[in-house]
Amino acid sequence: MSNLVYDFAEGNKDMKELLGGKGANLAEMTNLGLPVPPGFTITTEACKVYLRTGAVPPELADEIDHHVDVLQQKMGKKLGQADDPLLVSVRSGAAASMPGMMETVLNVGLNDDSVNGLAHQSGNPRFAWDAYRRLIQMFGKTVLAMDGEVFEQALDAAKDAKGARSDLDLDADDLKALVETFKHAVHEHTGREFPQDPRTQMDLAIAAVFGSWNSERAILYRRQERIGTDLGTAVNICSMVFGNLGMDSGTGVAFTRDPSTGQPGVYGDYLQNAQGEDVVAGIRNTVPLADMEQLDKTSYDELMAIMAKLEGHYRDLCDIEFTVERGKLWMLQTRVGKRTAAAAFRIATSLIDEGVIDTDEALRRVTGAQLAQLMFPRFDADAEKEKIAKGIGASPGAASGTVIFTSAAAVEAADKGEKVILVRRETNPDDLHGMIAAQGILTSRGGKTSHAAVVARGMGKTCVCGAEELDVNVAQGTITVNGTVIEEGETISIDGTTGEVFRGEVPVVPSPVVQYFEGSLHADDGDELVAAVHRLMTHADEVRRLGIRTNADTADDAARARRFGAEGIGLCRTEHMFLGERRESVERLILADNDADCAAALAELEPLQRGDFLELLAAMDGLPVTIRLIDPPLHEFLPSMEELAVKVALARERGQDPGHDAALLTAVERLHEENPMLGLRGVRLGLVIPGLFAMQVRAIASAAAELREQGKDPRPEIMIPLVGAVQELMLARDEVEGVLAEVGVESIPIGTMIELPRAAVIADQIAEAADFFSFGTNDLTQTTWGFSRDDVEGAFFSRYLEKGIFAVSPFESIDREGVGALVRTGVERGRATKPDLKLGICGEHGGDPDSIQFFHEVGLDYVSCSPFRIPVARLEAGRSAL
Ligand code: ADP
Ligand code: MG
Ligand code: MG
Numbered sequence: 001m002s003n004l005v006y007d008f009a010e011g012n013k014d015m016k017e018l019l020g021g022k023g024a025n026l027a028e029m030t031n032l033g034l035p036v037p038p039g040f041t042i043t044t045e046a047c048k049v050y051l052r053t054g055a056v057p058p059e060l061a062d063e064i065d066h067h068v069d070v071l072q073q074k075m076g077k078k079l080g081q082a083d084d085p086l087l088v089s090v091r092s093g094a095a096a097s098m099p100g101m102m103e104t105v106l107n108v109g110l111n112d113d114s115v116n117g118l119a120h121q122s123g124n125p126r127f128a129w130d131a132y133r134r135l136i137q138m139f140g141k142t143v144l145a146m147d148g149e150v151f152e153q154a155l156d157a158a159k160d161a162k163g164a165r166s167d168l169d170l171d172a173d174d175l176k177a178l179v180e181t182f183k184h185a186v187h188e189h190t191g192r193e194f195p196q197d198p199r200t201q202m203d204l205a206i207a208a209v210f211g212s213w214n215s216e217r218a219i220l221y222r223r224q225e226r227i228g229t230d231l232g233t234a235v236n237i238c239s240m241v242f243g244n245l246g247m248d249s250g251t252g253v254a255f256t257r258d259p260s261t262g263q264p265g266v267y268g269d270y271l272q273n274a275q276g277e278d279v280v281a282g283i284r285n286t287v288p289l290a291d292m293e294q295l296d297k298t299s300y301d302e303l304m305a306i307m308a309k310l311e312g313h314y315r316d317l318c319d320i321e322f323t324v325e326r327g328k329l330w331m332l333q334t335r336v337g338k339r340t341a342a343a344a345f346r347i348a349t350s351l352i353d354e355g356v357i358d359t360d361e362a363l364r365r366v367t368g369a370q371l372a373q374l375m376f377p378r379f380d381a382d383a384e385k386e387k388i389a390k391g392i393g394a395s396p397g398a399a400s401g402t403v404i405f406t407s408a409a410a411v412e413a414a415d416k417g418e419k420v421i422l423v424r425r426e427t428n429p430d431d432l433h434g435m436i437a438a439q440g441i442l443t444s445r446g447g448k449t450s451h452a453a454v455v456a457r458g459m460g461k462t463c464v465c466g467a468e469e470l471d472v473n474v475a476q477g478t479i480t481v482n483g484t485v486i487e488e489g490e491t492i493s494i495d496g497t498t499g500e501v502f503r504g505e506v507p508v509v510p511s512p513v514v515q516y517f518e519g520s521l522h523a524d525d526g527d528e529l530v531a532a533v534h535r536l537m538t539h540a541d542e543v544r545r546l547g548i549r550t551n552a553d554t555a556d557d558a559a560r561a562r563r564f565g566a567e568g569i570g571l572c573r574t575e576h577m578f579l580g581e582r583r584e585s586v587e588r589l590i591l592a593d594n595d596a597d598c599a600a601a602l603a604e605l606e607p608l609q610r611g612d613f614l615e616l617l618a619a620m621d622g623l624p625v626t627i628r629l630i631d632p633p634l635h636e637f638l639p640s641m642e643e644l645a646v647k648v649a650l651a652r653e654r655g656q657d658p659g660h661d662a663a664l665l666t667a668v669e670r671l672h673e674e675n676p677m678l679g680l681r682g683v684r685l686g687l688v689i690p691g692l693f694a695m696q697v698r699a700i701a702s703a704a705a706e707l708r709e710q711g712k713d714p715r716p717e718i719m720i721p722l723v724g725a726v727q728e729l730m731l732a733r734d735e736v737e738g739v740l741a742e743v744g745v746e747s748i749p750i751g752t753m754i755e756l757p758r759a760a761v762i763a764d765q766i767a768e769a770a771d772f773f774s775f776g777t778n779d780l781t782q783t784t785w786g787f788s789r790d791d792v793e794g795a796f797f798s799r800y801l802e803k804g805i806f807a808v809s810p811f812e813s814i815d816r817e818g819v820g821a822l823v824r825t826g827v828e829r830g831r832a833t834k835p836d837l838k839l840g841i842c843g844e845h846g847g848d849p850d851s852i853q854f855f856h857e858v859g860l861d862y863v864s865c866s867p868f869r870i871p872v873a874r875l876e877a878g879r880s881a882l
Contacts, residue, residue, distance in 0.1 A: 004046045005063040007070065008039050008238075013314075018043050020234030022093025025334050032313060034306055034331050038074050039088065039238035040067040042206060044095065047232035050210040056203075064202075067237075075239055079198040084121045085114035087131070087240040089276075090205035092212060094233040097335055099454050100429045101221045102212040102233055103142040105205045106276050107135040107240060111196040115179075119172075127245055129175035130167075134275065136182040136194055139201065143208040144190050154181045166284060168273065202237070209235045217432050219802075224436055224459060229804050241330040243323040244275040248296070251323040253279055253449040254289050254303065256311040259319070259339045259457060260393060260448065260497075262346030266290045266304070268320075269447045276323075279449065286447060299329040310334055315356050316365070317347055338458045340396055341370035342529050349532040359539050360882050366536055367879075368849035368872040373397070373460050374533065375517075375868065377508035379495055386503040388481050388492075391442070391467025393499035394453035399440030399462040400493040400505040403486060405474045407434020414438065421492055423479060425472045426465075427452040435461060440494045442501060444470040462496035470501070517564045517871055537871065540878025541565070546855065547862030548873050549624070551842055553577070555615035558625075561867035565874050568624035568715075569616070570774060570864020571842035574696060575630050577612045578605070578637055586637045590667050595690075602695040609699035617707055617714035624715045626774060626842070626864075628753065629696050629732075631721040633681045634689075635671040644668055677788050682722025683732050683752075693732060694739050701743040708745075717749045719774060724758045726765040733769050751838070755779035760822035760829075767833035774864070775823050777843030777851075781810050784819045811844060814851040824858050840864055849876045856880035 011019045011027030019027065023041035030036045042060070049057045072078045077086045087109040092102035110118065110132045119128035140146040155167065158178050164170055170178070186194045195201050212218060213233045222229060243251035254268030268289030271279045279286055293300045303322060306329075310318045319337030323330045339347065348362035357365075379385070379398045401419035404410045407430070410422045414437035422438040424431065426445045435441055435455060440462035443452045447466055456463030471480040477488035486492065486503065493506040515521035516530045523534035549570030550561035558569060578586045582605065589601035617625055635641075644665045651658040658665075673679035686693035700716050707714040720732045729752050736750055752769075754760050755776030763773070782788055789811055797809055806815070814820050823841070830837045840862040845851035847869030855863050856877060865873050 003063075004043050004057060004060050005067050006041050006043065007067060008036060008041065011041060016095045017231070018045065018234070020044060020093030020095055020236070021097050021335050022091060022333055023234045023236050026236060026238070028313075029310075029331050029334060032309070034309075035329060036331050037239040037241050038071055039236060040071065041093075042235040042237070044232040044234050047210045047213065047234065048230070050207065051213060051230075051232060056207065056210070061203075064237075068199075071237075071239065079109045079202075080111065080114055081117065082113045083117040085109050085117055085198075087118075088202070089236075089238045089240055090202060090209060091236040091238060092209040092233045093236055094213070094227075095231055096225070096227045097338070098218060098221050098225075098227070099338075099458065100451055101218045101432075102215065103209050104276075105135070105138045105142055105208070107131045107138075108201045108205055109198040109240075110135050111198065113196075114198075122242075122245060124245060125172040126170075126175060127242070129172050129179060130170075130244060131242070131275075133175055133179045133182055135201075136179065136186065139194065139205065140182070140186050140189075142212070143204045144186065144192075146186070146189050150185050150189065151182060154178065154185065168284075206235050206237075209233060217429050220432055220436070223801060223807070224432075226807055228807070238332070241323050241325045241328075241332075242275065243271075243325060244273055245326055247272050248327050249323075249325050250274060250292075250295075251276060251279055252286070252289060252292065252321075254307060254320045254322065255317060255337055255449075256307045256320075257317045257343070257347060259317065259337055259343055260396065262317075262339065262343035262350065264350075267448065269449050270295070285445075288447075296324060296327060299324045299327060302329050306331065312356075315351065317343070338454065340457055341373040341460065342396060344370050345374070345532040345536060346529060349535050352535075359536075360543070363536050363539050363543070363875075363879055364882055366875070368852070368876040369460070371513075371533070371875050372869075372872050374513040374529070375511055375871070377514075378497075378511050379493065379502075379506045380509045383507045385493070385506045387500055388484065388486070388503050389467045389469045389501040391444075391464040391470075391499045391501065392448060392453075393495065393497045394448055394450075394465045395441075395456035395461060395463035396496040397440065397460075397462030398493070398495055398506070398508055399438075400491060401439040402489050402491050403479065404434075404438070405472070405477055405488055407431045407437075410434040411437040421494060423470075423472055424452070425474070426450060427455070435459065440464070440496065442467060442470075442492070442494050444468055444472045456496075462494060464494045464496055464499050464501060467499070467501055518560075519563055537875060537878075540875045542878075543881045544874065544877035545881050546852070546860065546873075546877035547840075548870060548877060549626075549840065549842075549862050549864035550867050550870055551846070551864050552867060553616075555619040557867050558616055558619040561870055562620065562623075564867055564870035566623075566867065566870050567862070568626070569620055570626055570840050570846070570862060571719075572616060572625060572627045573631070574609070574612075574627060575632050575636075577609060578630070582608055583637060586634075587664065589689075589692075590634050590638065590671070591663055598689075599691060602691050606695050606699050609696060610703050613700050613703035613716070614706065617703055617716060618712065620715075621707075622713045622715065624717055626717040626719050626751075626772075626840075627696075627700055628719040628721050629686060629693050631682050631685075633671070633673060633676045633679050634685065635668060635673070635676065638664065638668050638671070641665070641668045641672055677782065683720050683728045684722065686720070686732055686735075687728065693735055697736050697739040698743060701740050701745040701748065704748070705743060705745050717751060717772065719772075720750070720752045721776070722755060722779070723752045723766060724756045726762065726769055729766060729769040749838075753779075753842070754823075754826045754830075756783050757822055760826035763826040763829035764833045767830040767837055770830075770834075770837070772838035772840070773826065773830055775826065775839075775841040775843065775860075777814060777819060777823070777841055777845045778811065780822060780843070781815065781819050784822060785810065785815075813848050814845045814854050816854055820854055820858075823855075827858050827860065847873055852876040853880045 008030040013028035016024045089106045091104040115132045119125035137151040141148045250272040252270035269286035270292045271286045316336045321333035348365045351357045401421040404420040423442045443465040479486040493502040549568040550566040551571040552558045553576045585604040592598040648658040704714040723729045749771035751772035753776040842864040846863040847865030
């Protein structure tokens with residue numbers, strides 16, 4: 001028999017793919033001897049079958065029967081047993097944690113008979129009826145796909161009828177009546193009765209959990225977090241323990257360290273007389289975990305001991321869900337917990353100091369994406385600001401935006417390019433799309449473990465929660481705070497580190513980590529985060545094999561990149577140097593209809609170019625500077641054809657002479673291309689316009705010569721763009737070498753960009769004429785897929801992402817199978833001709849963590865990225881080498 005079901009005692013933490021994270025860790029805790037309520041896990045394999053066929057595998061029923069039998073024996077009671085029923089929860093749990101995205105049903109096994117047994121057995125009828133109404137409510141919502149509002153409204157009506165403030169004020173009879181109301185609602189909305197047979201309840205709940213894998217919000221979350229679409233979820237059947245049996249019971253969540261700073265200590269929330277989701281849903285106010293010591297010292301001490309044990313065992317921060325049933329502690333979940341970027345760096349280095357992990361392991365545990373977050377700006381401490389409230393800093397960052405109260409409105413505003421802060425009393429899983437769209441999230445309720453806090457931290461989004469002074473009125477569209485009213489659409493700023501909320505937009509300053517990279521703050525200046533970053537960056541630099549260069553066209557960018565650790569320039573785009581006031585000279589060049597005019601225009605441009613290169617090469621003195629000769633089509637330097645045509649026509653209509661504009665229009669029309677991306681550009685331009693490349697090369701060579709005379713060490717490299725045939729490169733190379741000889745500066749390497757599929761395929765030939773290759777992965781992606789980035793990203797990419805054609809835009813992260821295969825081919829064939837051919841990459845992908853991993857694997861010598869991404873690239877290059 002294939003194994004579709006595992007007892008908790010049969011699994012372990014390394015079986016996440018099969019048992020899901022929750023199941024694997026429940027098994028691990030069980031085997032560590034921790035108090036876990038017995039149960040079993042149905043594998044993701046069963047889920048995959050369900051998702052494929054719409055039905056669970058036929059052999060599953062028998063396997064479940066068997067495990068239910070075992071469970072019943074262990075617990076000494078049976079499902080549906082009228083006098084003392086076994087109750088279970090049916091819990092989702094995928095391999096990658098997706099907090100709150102999928103479904104869980106508690107109290108499965110209750111029915112009209114066994115509810116009386118539970119009442120009698122527990123001596124607490126109120127509790128029994130409360131458990132039953134929760135079952136019908138969760139079952140209705142999750143399994144029967146009813147609108148949760150139906151139940152919420154009935155509950156509110158029952159409370160109103162009684163003048164009750166909290167659900168705790170409803171007694172057994174009220175809840176019994178509510179159960180009747182709920183059952184009627186089920187019948188009315190689904191045409192079916194609430195199923196009384198426990199095993200039917202369980203089977204339907206299992207199928208619903210499987211199905212929740214493809215709920216809208218789960219799909220959205222996976223896309224956001226780049227989690228695969230076909231992994232499926234496991235289902236955990238776990239015998240129920242009850243935190244809602246009275247004030248000696250309760251439920252809570254805890255972290256072994258502070259997930260926002262990484263500091264050791266006691267962090268979490270506890271709620272007496274409550275079940276499951278009550279804590280995270282922010283229904284009643286929780287108490288800080290430390291206060292639990294006063295309420296129930298025995299359970300508290302045991303919990304602390306278990307947390308220490310778990311951290312030691314997992315060698316990392318863990319988060320935990322637990323329940324106390326009449327003074328007895330039960331562990332319901334643990335996992336290596338999500339944390340903020342700052343916490344990730346600090347925990348990793350603390351664990352080195354505590355002797356728990358080594359430096360390699362510490363480096364593995366932080367990511368380039370986290371480092372990028374630490375480089376976001378902070379609010380300026382010295383700026384004038386109007387503070388209106390202080391909540392809990394749940395997920396760091398400095399965010400400003402207009403106040404928006406609903407997720408739909410947030411998405412709408414963000415689509416228009418507006419920056420918004422989503423303000424809610426509390427968030428729930430349906431707010432995910434609004435949270436993604438917003439700059440930041442502000443709630444008036446809930447703690448560090450609330451939904452808003454957990455999800456925001458996972459996404460790296462700024463969040464302040466539990467700002468209780470704020471009275472958030474969604475219906476009116478206002479926030480009232482100490483007599484001040486803030487309307488929807490007003491700008492506020494939130495600080496996710498301090499929890500402060502400000503009116504208006506607060507100016508920002510560079511983060512301490514950026515100041516460290518800039519050199520104005522030092523590793524030993526007392527900032528613990530900076531010290532941690534310094535330590536791991538140093539290690540990354542020691543172990544990385546990839547060189548790191550930058551894409552920079554100006555001396556300022558080059559200098560900044562150098563401070564950030566760039567070891568040269570991998571791409572200097574020269575066309576930027578033709579803009580601004582130099583446009584006129586370019587126009588003259590384009591309009592020239594004889595050699596003399598052409599030469600004169602080039603002669604005007606040459607000293608300007610030379611000046612640019614002098615500054616750039618000086619800023620990168622001693623380091624390689626790869627200069628790409630002009631690439632884009634010439635019409636990009638001329639005014640738009642439509643505008644010019646209108647101007648000329650208007651002038652003529654008024655009887656005026658359009659003069660220069662007419663000549664310009666003729667040129668624009670002559671140069672017009674239907675498909676400029678595939679038109680006269682790159683090396684083609686150089687071969688067609690005589691003297692253009694020569695002028696650029698002369699500017700480079702003479703700048704280098706001048707710097708050498710000054711005793712400097714300029715190291716330019718000349719790069720020919722958009723080569724598809726070796727003949728193109730040979731012709732261009734001849735011209736370049738001729739000029740170099742003329743100026744008397746030799747030994748400048750001449751290479752090419754590999755950015756056409758043909759170039760990658762014939763890289764062995766191209767290598768004959770090249771001293772180096774640089775993979776231009778932006779154009780290579782465009783030409784491989786056959787789509788132009790400017791045209792497709794808005795047009796259909798979002799739909800492609802939705803349909804799962806790609807999990808992430810191929811312009812953001814390298815498409816390994818297609819574009820990546822061409823890079824690999826280019827590397828292999830190029831090196832087959834010239835084993836010591838220098839290989840780099842200078843597309844946008846050079847700063848993308850996943851892509852850097854790939855470039856390391858295929859054996860490139862360096863990646864080149866924008867100055868601000870340099871630290872990220874250094875870190876990821878280090879991680880790739882481990
Ligand atoms: P999620 O993945 O959304 O956290 P869980 O499966 O952990 O969903 O369950 C939701 C809530 O129900 C959690 O607070 C959990 O602790 C609680 N819960 C789940 N199973 C049981 C059980 N057997 N007894 C008591 N509480 C439970
Ligand atoms: Mg949970
Ligand atoms: Mg290109």
